[in-house]
Amino acid sequence: MTDLVGFFRKYFLYLTVPVCLLLTCAVYYAWNGPTPFRSAEYTLETDPTLRFQIEECRIGKKDFLVSGWLVSESWSAYKSRLVLTAGEGKGEFSIPYRLYERPDIAEKYHLNGTTIYNRYGFTGLIRRKGAIGQKTALHLNLISGHILNRVQYVCHS
Numbered sequence: 478m479t480d481l482v483g484f485f486r487k488y489f490l491y492l493t494v495p496v497c498l499l500l501t502c503a504v505y506y507a508w509n510g511p512t513p514f515r516s517a518e519y520t521l522e523t524d525p526t527l528r529f530q531i532e533e534c535r536i537g538k539k540d541f542l543v544s545g546w547l548v549s550e551s552w553s554a555y556k557s558r559l560v561l562t563a564g565e566g567k568g569e570f571s572i573p574y575r576l577y578e579r580p581d582i583a584e585k586y587h588l589n590g591t592t593i594y595n596r597y598g599f600t601g602l603i604r605r606k607g608a609i610g611q612k613t614a615l616h617l618n619l620i621s622g623h624i625l626n627r628v629q630y631v632c633h634s
């Protein structure tokens with residue numbers, strides 16, 4: 478038993494670094510993986526105030542990247558949440574994303590001229606799953622309770 482304790486004391490750093498690297502890779506793999514999304518669970522509605530633009534949509538060998546902006550009155554007024562998805566039906570899954578500030582979009586689309594909330598830009602990146610092809614539909618979903626407002630975009634990359 479003392480030999481085992483001595484071994485761990487002597488080689489603690491050599492064992493800790495690979496374990497931390499493996500743990501970091503596992504967390505990244507889990508975070509950046511596809512999560513199923515069921516649009517059939519929501520009531521589909523149309524939002525006439527929804528405006529968007531996809532500025533970059535790239536389907537690589539190992540990943541899928543999408544970047545753009547989205548504006549809607551229901552997004553800020555009803556505390557809706559944005560969910561980016563790709564695919565159709567049972568093969569639809571959510572894409573992890575981050576929001577960032579877009580003062581240019583906030584200034585252009587705010588009705589009252591104030592730019593209190595200007596995080597309209599988004600960037601999403603996910604490992605490419607077998608279901609993502611060259612003509613995969615990308616959906617921008619605004620969800621408020623059980624109401625779903627969505628628009629579709631097809632990447633041509």
